Amino acid sequence: MLLYRIAVVVTTSTALVWITSAAAPTVAGGTPLLADAMACDLAQYKSSPGLAAAMDQNVLAVAWTGQNGSEMRARYAIDGGQPIVRDLAVRRTGGQWVTLGQNLTPEYRVVSGIRRMSTQQADPLKAAGVELTPDVIARNRWYAFWDAPLVMKPGREIIGPPRRESDIKRASSSFHTTSCSVKTDGAALEVTFPGLSMGIFSGDLRFTAYRGTNLLRMDALAKTNDEWIAYKYDAGLKGFSTGLTPRVAWRDTGGQPQHYEFGGVIQNTSAPVKAQNRLLVAEGKGASLGTFTPPHTFFFTREVDTNLGYVWYRKDSATTFGIGIRQADAEETPQYADNFALFNAPPGTVQHMGVYFYASPDSAEGTRQAVLRFTHGDEFKPLPGYKTFVNHFHLRFTERLRASGSFDTPMQDLAAMKALGLNIIGLSDFHGDMHPNDPGPLRFKDQKDYFETTRRASDTDFLVTPWEEPSAYFGGHYNIIFPKRNVYWSKVRQPGQPFTEIDPMYGKVYHTGDAADVQQMMDAEGAYWYHAHPRTKGTTGYPDLIFDKPYVKNDRYLGVAFKPGMGMDLSEAKICEWRCFDSTDTMNNLYTGSGLKPKYIIADIDTYRKGPEDDTYANFPVNYLKLARTPRADDDVSPVLAALRDGHFFVTTGEILITNYSIAGTGATRSIGADVEWTFPLSFVEVVWGDGKKVDRQMISATDLGAFGTKHFAIPFDATGKSWVRFAVWDTAGNGAFVQPAWLNAPRTTTDEGAQRKQ
Known part of the structure; x- marks a missing residue:
C-alpha cells in the first residue's frame, strides 16, 4: 500500500531531477506511518542545481550533492505536532541509497541559571574609583568569567544575592507545529518548523543542508524573555535503528579507537563520551553518520581544556538509540569549579543552538576523517611565508622543571602545543608561582631559570619565549613581550633605589616602581605590551579607563587580546564583538590623526596546564605572523615583535585563512584585495x-560560497572621510578570520608574498 508519493533525487548528466517513488517508512511490524497534514511555505525557495526541495502529500523531500561524488537525501514530516526526519539517506553517485535513519525525532535539553557579576570584575573598577551603580553592574554582568550558575556551593564571591536552587531550570523540547517553511540562502537550504517549547525558551527548529558538502545542521532557534539567563544545551536525534546502524564509534582522548554495539541494558540517561575531536559516528552497512559540535562557538572559556564529554549516545530500546552533543553541568577539576560560565541569553535574543551531522557512504573511520577536514584535523594548517604564534600560558613551567630534576625534561604541555601546529608560544610564568613581586634577589634567580628552561624547550621551528603578565601600574591585566630572552627586571623600586644597576651575577637589571618606569624600560629594551581579556576579569573597565594615558597613546602599546568565549552569546554572528573589536575600533577612532600606529587585536590564550589528551583546539585562536622563519632559541626575536607592531599578521580560529591581503588605490577610490x-x-x-x-x-553575504573553497575578494570602497579600515571573514559555524586595522592616510602595507614593503 502506497500512502504517499515522495520526491526523490537522482543524478543525470546535467542536473538533479525529481522523480516519484519509494514506499512509506514503517514502524516495527510493518505498519505504514501516516503523516500529519503539513502546510509548507516555499515562497523563499529557489530551485538550483545540486540543491532541491519538493512537497508531496505532507512530506517535504530535500536532496543535495555532497563531496566526492556523494548525494544526500532528507525527508521531513510532522507526527502529532512533532517534526520528524522520515528518513536520512546517502549514496555514491549512480549507486543505491543507503538509509541511515528513519523516523528520527529531534531532541533538545536546556539547563539555565542566573548570570551574576563576579567580584573579580568589580575589584579593578573599585580600584579605579568607579562606583558600582546598577548601570555599571548591568553593563559588565554579561561578561563574567568566574561565574558558575549551576554550582551552588560557596566559592568565588559574586555581586548580588547568593545562588539558589530555584535559579536552576531544566527543560526538554516539545513541539506543537503543523507547518514548515523552506528558504534558499545561496548554497544553503533551510527547512524551519515553528512551535518549539523548552521551558523558558521558545522558538523554531531548523535543518540546514549545504550544497557541495555532506553536512546537515540542526538548530533550535529559541529565545527567552527572562532576565539574566545563562544556559547550556544538549542536542541530537533519536530513533536510530540498530538494524541500520548497529554501533557507534569514536576515538578516546588517547587517540585509540572505541565502539559500543548496544548490547547492554536500556539507558535512562544519555551516556557522555569523552571523544577526541568532539566527534561520534553511527556506523551502518555501507554508510555512516557523524555528529559533532560547532568547533568553537559551542565552548565558553574555561581555565583548563580537559575533555568533559561533548558527545553522547543513549540506548532507548532493544532496537533504537539516539546520538548528539552535550555540555557538562560543571567543571570536573575542583580547583576551577567556580569557572563554568555557560552561554548568555539576553532577553529577546534568538539563540542558535546548533549540532552538526555528516552523512557519508563510508565506514566510521572514513566518515571521521572527512569530518576532521573541517578543522584540518584540529591543527593550524601550515601556510608558506607565515608562522603561527600565540601567547599567555600560565604553566608554572620553571617550577615544574625544577621539580622534575632536569631543565631538559620534555613537558606534556609543549607536546600538546606542537600537535596543534604552533611555531611560537609565549609563556607567562610568575602568575601565582615563584616570586613575582620580590624586589630582586629571588625574582632575578627565578628569571634566570625561566630564561634557561624556555631556551632548552625550544627546537627547530618551535620557539618558546619567557614572557609575562605582570599587570603592574598600567591598569588592568596585560602581557609584556621582549625581543631578548634575558631582560632582568623587578616590579619593585625601593626608596632611593636606582632605575637600573649592574648586578654582579645578572648584569643589567631594572627596578620599576610606576608606569613611567615600565615605559622607560620598554623603550630601552624594545618591548611591547597589550591588554589581556579586555573588558572582563581583572581588565574589567580597561582599556577604556586609560584611553587618555600617555602609555596607551604610545606605539609600544599594541592593543587588546582576542580572547573569545567570555560572554559567549549564540545570537551573535561574530565572536568577541564588544569586548575585542569594539574596544579596538574605539581606540582607533580616538587616535585618528594622532600620528600613532593603529591598535590591533592579537589572538591570546590565557590558560593553564595542558596535555595531549586535552581538547585544546576548540579554545585556541591563533596569529599567523608574516615571517620567513621561526627564530631559534638564542636569536633575538625582534622579527616576531616587528610583525606584531606593523600589523603583518592575521588572526583565525583555524578554519579560515587569509593568505594575501592588500589595500589598493589612492584618495577616495580604494579597494580591498x-x-x-x-x-x-x-x-x-x-x-x-x-x-x-x-x-x-559593509557586510557582504557569502552564503553562495560552499565548503572547502578559495576566492580572491576584490571589494571597492569610498574612502572619503574614513580614517581606518579592517577586513574579516565569518563562516556558517561561527568561525572567523580577520586582518588588522590600517590607517587610510598613511603608507599602506600588504601581507602578500612581497609583504613588509611599503606600497
Missing part, C-alpha cells in the same frame, strides 16, 4: 571602518 581559503560554508565578509567619531561597516 584578499585571497581567502576556508572549510565550512561561508556566511559573510565585512569591511569595517571609522572616521574618527563613529564606526560603520
Whole structure:
C-alpha cells in the first residue's frame, strides 16, 4: 500500500531531477506511518542545481550533492505536532541509497541559571574609583568569567544575592507545529518548523543542508524573555535503528579507537563520551553518520581544556538509540569549579543552538576523517611565508622543571602545543608561582631559570619565549613581550633605589616602581605590551579607563587580546564583538590623526596546564605572523615583535585563512584585495571602518560560497572621510578570520608574498 508519493533525487548528466517513488517508512511490524497534514511555505525557495526541495502529500523531500561524488537525501514530516526526519539517506553517485535513519525525532535539553557579576570584575573598577551603580553592574554582568550558575556551593564571591536552587531550570523540547517553511540562502537550504517549547525558551527548529558538502545542521532557534539567563544545551536525534546502524564509534582522548554495539541494558540517561575531536559516528552497512559540535562557538572559556564529554549516545530500546552533543553541568577539576560560565541569553535574543551531522557512504573511520577536514584535523594548517604564534600560558613551567630534576625534561604541555601546529608560544610564568613581586634577589634567580628552561624547550621551528603578565601600574591585566630572552627586571623600586644597576651575577637589571618606569624600560629594551581579556576579569573597565594615558597613546602599546568565549552569546554572528573589536575600533577612532600606529587585536590564550589528551583546539585562536622563519632559541626575536607592531599578521580560529591581503588605490577610490581559503560554508565578509567619531561597516553575504573553497575578494570602497579600515571573514559555524586595522592616510602595507614593503 502506497500512502504517499515522495520526491526523490537522482543524478543525470546535467542536473538533479525529481522523480516519484519509494514506499512509506514503517514502524516495527510493518505498519505504514501516516503523516500529519503539513502546510509548507516555499515562497523563499529557489530551485538550483545540486540543491532541491519538493512537497508531496505532507512530506517535504530535500536532496543535495555532497563531496566526492556523494548525494544526500532528507525527508521531513510532522507526527502529532512533532517534526520528524522520515528518513536520512546517502549514496555514491549512480549507486543505491543507503538509509541511515528513519523516523528520527529531534531532541533538545536546556539547563539555565542566573548570570551574576563576579567580584573579580568589580575589584579593578573599585580600584579605579568607579562606583558600582546598577548601570555599571548591568553593563559588565554579561561578561563574567568566574561565574558558575549551576554550582551552588560557596566559592568565588559574586555581586548580588547568593545562588539558589530555584535559579536552576531544566527543560526538554516539545513541539506543537503543523507547518514548515523552506528558504534558499545561496548554497544553503533551510527547512524551519515553528512551535518549539523548552521551558523558558521558545522558538523554531531548523535543518540546514549545504550544497557541495555532506553536512546537515540542526538548530533550535529559541529565545527567552527572562532576565539574566545563562544556559547550556544538549542536542541530537533519536530513533536510530540498530538494524541500520548497529554501533557507534569514536576515538578516546588517547587517540585509540572505541565502539559500543548496544548490547547492554536500556539507558535512562544519555551516556557522555569523552571523544577526541568532539566527534561520534553511527556506523551502518555501507554508510555512516557523524555528529559533532560547532568547533568553537559551542565552548565558553574555561581555565583548563580537559575533555568533559561533548558527545553522547543513549540506548532507548532493544532496537533504537539516539546520538548528539552535550555540555557538562560543571567543571570536573575542583580547583576551577567556580569557572563554568555557560552561554548568555539576553532577553529577546534568538539563540542558535546548533549540532552538526555528516552523512557519508563510508565506514566510521572514513566518515571521521572527512569530518576532521573541517578543522584540518584540529591543527593550524601550515601556510608558506607565515608562522603561527600565540601567547599567555600560565604553566608554572620553571617550577615544574625544577621539580622534575632536569631543565631538559620534555613537558606534556609543549607536546600538546606542537600537535596543534604552533611555531611560537609565549609563556607567562610568575602568575601565582615563584616570586613575582620580590624586589630582586629571588625574582632575578627565578628569571634566570625561566630564561634557561624556555631556551632548552625550544627546537627547530618551535620557539618558546619567557614572557609575562605582570599587570603592574598600567591598569588592568596585560602581557609584556621582549625581543631578548634575558631582560632582568623587578616590579619593585625601593626608596632611593636606582632605575637600573649592574648586578654582579645578572648584569643589567631594572627596578620599576610606576608606569613611567615600565615605559622607560620598554623603550630601552624594545618591548611591547597589550591588554589581556579586555573588558572582563581583572581588565574589567580597561582599556577604556586609560584611553587618555600617555602609555596607551604610545606605539609600544599594541592593543587588546582576542580572547573569545567570555560572554559567549549564540545570537551573535561574530565572536568577541564588544569586548575585542569594539574596544579596538574605539581606540582607533580616538587616535585618528594622532600620528600613532593603529591598535590591533592579537589572538591570546590565557590558560593553564595542558596535555595531549586535552581538547585544546576548540579554545585556541591563533596569529599567523608574516615571517620567513621561526627564530631559534638564542636569536633575538625582534622579527616576531616587528610583525606584531606593523600589523603583518592575521588572526583565525583555524578554519579560515587569509593568505594575501592588500589595500589598493589612492584618495577616495580604494579597494580591498584578499585571497581567502576556508572549510565550512561561508556566511559573510565585512569591511569595517571609522572616521574618527563613529564606526560603520559593509557586510557582504557569502552564503553562495560552499565548503572547502578559495576566492580572491576584490571589494571597492569610498574612502572619503574614513580614517581606518579592517577586513574579516565569518563562516556558517561561527568561525572567523580577520586582518588588522590600517590607517587610510598613511603608507599602506600588504601581507602578500612581497609583504613588509611599503606600497
